[in-house]
Amino acid sequence: PQAFWDLITSVERIGEFSPECAEAWWVDGFPAHAVGGRFEGRNRREVEGGTYEWTRPCDVVVYDPPRHFAYTVGDRFDGTPATRWTFRISPSESGCVVEQQFEHLPDGLSGIRLQAEHVDDAEALIAWRRTMLRDGMTQTLKHIRRVLEA
Numbered sequence: 001p002q003a004f005w006d007l008i009t010s011v012e013r014i015g016e017f018s019p020e021c022a023e024a025w026w027v028d029g030f031p032a033h034a035v036g037g038r039f040e041g042r043n044r045r046e047v048e049g050g051t052y053e054w055t056r057p058c059d060v061v062v063y064d065p066p067r068h069f070a071y072t073v074g075d076r077f078d079g080t081p082a083t084r085w086t087f088r089i090s091p092s093e094s095g096c097v098v099e100q101q102f103e104h105l106p107d108g109l110s111g112i113r114l115q116a117e118h119v120d121d122a123e124a125l126i127a128w129r130r131t132m133l134r135d136g137m138t139q140t141l142k143h144i145r146r147v148l149e150a
Helices: 002-008 011-017 111-116 122-149
Strands: 021-026 038-047 050-064 068-074 081-092 095-104
Touching (some): 002 081, 002 095, 002 122, 011 038, 011 122, 095 122
Antiparallel strands (some): 021 038, 050 068, 081 095
C-alpha cells in the first residue's frame, strides 16, 4: 500500500502512467501532499480530428496516507469543482487492492457536460467518454503495477 501511495501522490509522475494526463505539477503557495494542496494537470487526448490539450486546477480534498487520496478538478471557466478522482488503497495478502473512482460533480462544467448540451445524441457521447475513462483508469493502474512489480 505504501509503495502505491507514494506513486499516486507523486503527481509529477502521472505522465508515466496515464494515457490522458501528460503531466502535473504542484502549485506554489499551496501545501503539497496535504488536504488543501493544489496541483495542475495538463491533459492530452488524440481523437479523430485532432489532438486536444487542456490544463485544469486540481485541489486535494482527502489525503489519508496510505489509504485514501482524492482531488477535485476545476472547470475551464472559474475553477468550480467539476469532477472528483478518488483512490482507495486496502492492504491484501499479496500487496494491496486499489479502487479508483471518477465522478462528475453537480456544479462544475466539464468539457463533456458542455458538449452533451449541444449534440443530438448526448447518451452516446457520455457512453463514449465513460468507456475512455474506464480504459484510461485500467491502463493507468496497469502501468503503476508494472513499476511496483519491477
